[in-house]
Amino acid sequence: MNMPASASPVPAPRTAPLPDKEQAARELTDIMARFTGYVGKRLPQDVLDKLAELRERETKPLAKVVYDSMFDNLEKADRLDRPCCQDTGALQYFVRAGAGFPLLGELKAILGDAVRQATKEAPLRHNAVETFVEKNTGTNTGTSIPWIDWEIVPDDDTCTIEVYMAGGGCSLPGAAKVLMPAAGYEGVVQFVFDVITSYGVNACPPLLVGVGVSTSVETAAMLSKRAILRPIGSHHPDPQAAKMEALMEKGLNDVGIGPQGMSGSASVMGVHIEASARHPSTIGVGVSVGCWAHRRGTIRFQPDLSYEILSHKGAVL
Amino acid sequence: MKKILTTPIKDEDIAGLHAGDVVYLNGLLVTCRDVGHRRLIELGQALPVDLRGNAIFHAGPIVVKDGDGWKIISIGPTTSMRMERFERDFIRETGVKLIVGKGGMGPETVEGCREHKALHAVFPGGCAVLAATQVERIERVEWLDLGMPEALWVCRVKEFGPLIISIDTQGNNLFETNKAEFNRLKVPAIAEISKEVRFIK
Numbered sequence A: 001m002n003m004p005a006s007a008s009p010v011p012a013p014r015t016a017p018l019p020d021k022e023q024a025a026r027e028l029t030d031i032m033a034r035f036t037g038y039v040g041k042r043l044p045q046d047v048l049d050k051l052a053e054l055r056e057r058e059t060k061p062l063a064k065v066v067y068d069s070m071f072d073n074l075e076k077a078d079r080l081d082r083p084c085c086q087d088t089g090a091l092q093y094f095v096r097a098g099a100g101f102p103l104l105g106e107l108k109a110i111l112g113d114a115v116r117q118a119t120k121e122a123p124l125r126h127n128a129v130e131t132f133v134e135k136n137t138g139t140n141t142g143t144s145i146p147w148i149d150w151e152i153v154p155d156d157d158t159c160t161i162e163v164y165m166a167g168g169g170c171s172l173p174g175a176a177k178v179l180m181p182a183a184g185y186e187g188v189v190q191f192v193f194d195v196i197t198s199y200g201v202n203a204c205p206p207l208l209v210g211v212g213v214s215t216s217v218e219t220a221a222m223l224s225k226r227a228i229l230r231p232i233g234s235h236h237p238d239p240q241a242a243k244m245e246a247l248m249e250k251g252l253n254d255v256g257i258g259p260q261g262m263s264g265s266a267s268v269m270g271v272h273i274e275a276s277a278r279h280p281s282t283i284g285v286g287v288s289v290g291c292w293a294h295r296r297g298t299i300r301f302q303p304d305l306s307y308e309i310l311s312h313k314g315a316v317l
Numbered sequence B: 001m002k003k004i005l006t007t008p009i010k011d012e013d014i015a016g017l018h019a020g021d022v023v024y025l026n027g028l029l030v031t032c033r034d035v036g037h038r039r040l041i042e043l044g045q046a047l048p049v050d051l052r053g054n055a056i057f058h059a060g061p062i063v064v065k066d067g068d069g070w071k072i073i074s075i076g077p078t079t080s081m082r083m084e085r086f087e088r089d090f091i092r093e094t095g096v097k098l099i100v101g102k103g104g105m106g107p108e109t110v111e112g113c114r115e116h117k118a119l120h121a122v123f124p125g126g127c128a129v130l131a132a133t134q135v136e137r138i139e140r141v142e143w144l145d146l147g148m149p150e151a152l153w154v155c156r157v158k159e160f161g162p163l164i165i166s167i168d169t170q171g172n173n174l175f176e177t178n179k180a181e182f183n184r185l186k187v188p189a190i191a192e193i194s195k196e197v198r199f200i201k
């Protein structure tokens, strides 16, 4: 090989991040801060479409009053550039990163900084109370908050980040339990209906209901949260699971909780199930709830940090 | 025609209103939630705002400093049921006439509203910018030591609403009625689905 003597084929070990990496980290922080603020102010397209459909279908006068207020509110939030609900939640990020994404190692710190920046700039309500210390940190960051969930994809260098604002009202109904196999899928249905018809009523319906069916309590709970991150209108790939989603959606709508529990022609924006294989002796079931102001957003980065917003139509940060 | 209540609210203003009616509010609306209730009822601390004939809002707003004063960015109702433990005593102690929040309240509040002629009403949850645009100004803030969400924000409001009355002065409770109906309807719905999901064979 014809190589000048000075060029070393092995890169020198790095002890400090390269300056351009620092700059890239700052850029990613800024984009994520702006995107997080944006998600607090505007609902994703699938949620908007579903709410419009439910509003159209509604016949009860009190329920119509509530839907009118919701759309009036969304219009004002957009125009005045303000958080559409005052409860901007505890911040959660669901990261699906390629093992080759250049800022993978820096991402945790970047997301913490992005939250601090968005808290000031959006602004977001101060919603992180340090447990046991019982002090509001005032920054929306604290031990393991923002909550980050990681999925690493081999042979890939892009990064998809899902932002979710977990409000208090819609987090409260969350529940999980391990059933005996004798309870069957019928037991899962009973559990979901019990949770939604009791605690769901105060969680600002129409709700997006996430159900996890899995082996133990924490796996079912995590899958139920993943379920509400799926776009509305998507179905589980397994035909039996998809059938159960449709049956529960119809069944809950027949209960007629209506917007804000006012009673009306629908209760939910959808029911999503996520499942894993499980121990033969258990059926773990988890329920997570998204409120009508379901603030979820998806952004995908290329390794050069060019990005695409997948959840919101025509979004400009 | 919009039915508008104006503070100070008198007993006769609300005697004819029923659970399920929609009203709007002009006048004084003070945010008061968990710790505000606890301080008055459990710790016996006097409330620094006179609520006689006025309204409270179970809410924790986003507020920013605006010169010498304050500006509401976003203010929406929080779950009223958390205040159920205190509300009956709170109504008796303060003479408050209208309690605004989210979701229903329980039998103790119903009793308080009947004994002392008061209402509980729902402002649509999550509609925080709509509510903020109906606040004309923040007159003052008390108990700011509790932090932004828990402080008592004394607001002057104009056509604040829609407020859907959930508990009236005659003991009717809209959410109790609705919940009984939901529980009745859920039984056949579950039975119907259960037939179709016997996947374990």
Ligand code: SF4
Pocket (backbone or CB within 6 Å): A085, A086, A087, A088, A167, A168, A169, A170, A202, A203, A204, A291, A292, A293, B076, B077, B078, B125, B126, B127
């Ligand atoms: S449940 Fe959702 S819409 Fe309702 S107050 Fe909480 S965050 Fe806002």
